[in-house]
Amino acid sequence: MSFPGSGLAKGLAVTLRTMTKRSVTAQYPDVQPDLPPRTRGVIGLFEENCTVCMLCARECPDWCIYIDSHKETVPPAAPGGRERSRNVLDRFAIDFALCMYCGICIEVCPFDALFWSPEFEYAETDIHELTHERDKLREWMWTVPEPPALDPAAEEPKELAAARKAADKLAAQQQAEAEAAQAQAQASEQENADQDRPDTPGEGT
Numbered sequence: 001m002s003f004p005g006s007g008l009a010k011g012l013a014v015t016l017r018t019m020t021k022r023s024v025t026a027q028y029p030d031v032q033p034d035l036p037p038r039t040r041g042v043i044g045l046f047e048e049n050c051t052v053c054m055l056c057a058r059e060c061p062d063w064c065i066y067i068d069s070h071k072e073t074v075p076p077a078a079p080g081g082r083e084r085s086r087n088v089l090d091r092f093a094i095d096f097a098l099c100m101y102c103g104i105c106i107e108v109c110p111f112d113a114l115f116w117s118p119e120f121e122y123a124e125t126d127i128h129e130l131t132h133e134r135d136k137l138r139e140w141m142w143t144v145p146e147p148p149a150l151d152p153a154a155e156e157p158k159e160l161a162a163a164r165k166a167a168d169k170l171a172a173q174q175q176a177e178a179e180a181a182q183a184q185a186q187a188s189e190q191e192n193a194d195q196d197r198p199d200t201p202g203e204g205t
Contacts, residue, residue, distance in 0.1 A: 037145045039118035040101045044141035045092055045134055049113040052087035056105035056114060064098035065105060066091060066131075092134040097127050115144045 026033060035041075052069040068091035074084045106114045117140045124130050156164075 035118040035120075037118075037148050038116065039120075040103065040116050041118045041120040042096065042116075042122060042132075042140050043094055043099075043106065043137065044115045044117045044144050045137035046113050046115065046141050047089065047092070047134060047138055049111045050089055050092065051111055051113075052089050053110065055108050055110065059104050059108045061102060061104065062098045062100055064095040066093040066095070089134070092137065093131055094137065095131040096122070097130040115141065117141070117143045118145065119143045 052067060054067060057063075057065040057067050067089070069087045069089050071085045072088050074086055076082055076084075103116065106116060119140050122130075122132075
């Protein structure tokens with residue numbers, strides 16, 4: 001049950017608590033903010049990993065990714081082989097005036113060609129200037145921070161677990177072979193020593 005003036009008392013209490021706290025002012029742009037590593041600023045493009053599969057453009061809800069490519073014939077790697085065709089990227093652009101920063105394109109990319117960059121200073125006076133081509137996206141790629149360390153209590157990825165299991169099995173097999181070779185060498189040395197030892201007269205009588 002509230003009494004008359006309880007709302008005013010609560011408001012004054014909040015005011016008093018706020019007055020006792022030290023104010024914090026962000027000194028931007030003189031001091032750059034310390035952004036979290038997973039900040040969704042802009043999207044960087046690692047062009048070498050892009051295979052022009054068009055998956056990012058097809059899955060984009062806003063259709064703000066524009067990709068152009070052409071096919072080139074690759075000569076056979078060995079004599080007698082057949083020629084192959086591959087896609088060559090001509091244009092990769094993102095219209096950040098349409099982008100809603102959902103991150104679907106980064107999640108669906110099967111070749112790790114797109115990454116989040118914490119860069120956020122890309123305002124323009126003309127909305128048409130917010131469509132950035134692959135050269136600009138490549139520049140933003142170098143602002144992508146390193147991934148944070150995994151949780152020590154987290155489960156090891158299946159790929160690493162399989163690789164580690166195979167490596168441990170190979171190491172155990174090599175160790176067993178080395179121990180067998182060492183035992184065989186010791187047995188051979190013992191046999192040679194027994195053969196070289198002269199017989200002692202009266203031995204065994």
